[in-house]
Amino acid sequence: MDQELDALDVRILDLLQRDASLPIAEIAEQAASSRTVVWRRIQRLLDTGVIRGRVAVLDHRKVGLGVMVISHVKMARHGRDVLPNFLAAVKLFPQVIECHTLMGDVDFLLKILVGSIEEYEQFFWQKLSKIEGVQEISSSISMSQTVNTTRLPLRVGRVKE
Amino acid sequence: MDQELDALDVRILDLLQRDASLPIAEIAEQAASSRTVVWRRIQRLLDTGVIRGRVAVLDHRKVGLGVMVISHVKMARHGRDVLPNFLAAVKLFPQVIECHTLMGDVDFLLKILVGSIEEYEQFFWQKLSKIEGVQEISSSISMSQTVNTTRLPLRVGRVKE
């Protein structure tokens, strides 16, 4: 399903990344195209997986999850399945919003969301640090998240895999 | 606008966080309520800012942004406006998807999305490292993002600020 994104695709994606509830008619207008064409493009972008979904983005403070923690995890000497094991364990914790496998001296970077420091402490001792193979965890509180967007910087002519 | 989220709110938010294109009728059914009530709840959640928006989430690989870099930035001894200055500069780079101000020995953590290593190198030398006051940047490539969700772990009874 190799396919380039043309200018119209990019225009549509740009708008949908900002507000997925925009009526197709309005997107069509702003992108200088017609309802039908825009509708078909969106379908194609959904089918090919370029658009992974349309979701509601919440304010984490307003739902009582005011504390964001960034944790760097270093594993003990890598036994064969210590790493996959860690990933599987982490996947089961809903507090973990993101988990990156990094190159370098840290193995994993986690983004964690909890209601309070106490709650994090609990999570840290009872869950995170108990995963097998974890050697060292260094946690930092994110004091402010100045930039936080789901909006990707698009350009025309890039390939969809 | 202090207000607790009740069980119905949480149920609705849970569904909308997964798929914001769900028809209200279906949400109502799954949440054991009526169209009208669910509609009003959603409106309220939008008005109070609990729901920040509905957006399309894209697959960054399929739009040609296959390389994700996590950068830790340390600033030189903090002059009065070096930090705000950095934040303002970073906001202007669309490649920077997230920027956290951390406590501890690193000042900022950035999540950056580019098309290739070369592109990052360019970005690094020509943009990031040129911001005033930057002392040290350590960049790691995110080899895989095992967990990546916009879905917050909700519980009943938390307060909206």
Place this chain on the structure above:
DNA sequence: CTTTCAACCGGAACATTATTCCACCATGCG
């Protein structure tokens, strides 16, 4: 240069969904 074909386009018809309206019911209070 003409013909053919396939793919795309966009207006209009139709289907689905969101939004508003309203009559009804429960509850608290004089």
Place this chain on the structure above:
DNA sequence: CGCATGGTGGAATAATGTTCCGGTTGAAAG
């Protein structure tokens, strides 16, 4: 009790999404 208040959900209406179809374009073949 009788009356306000706020919430409920069915039904009417408005808005939006989806399909249909005839027309147009552009490329390849004759």
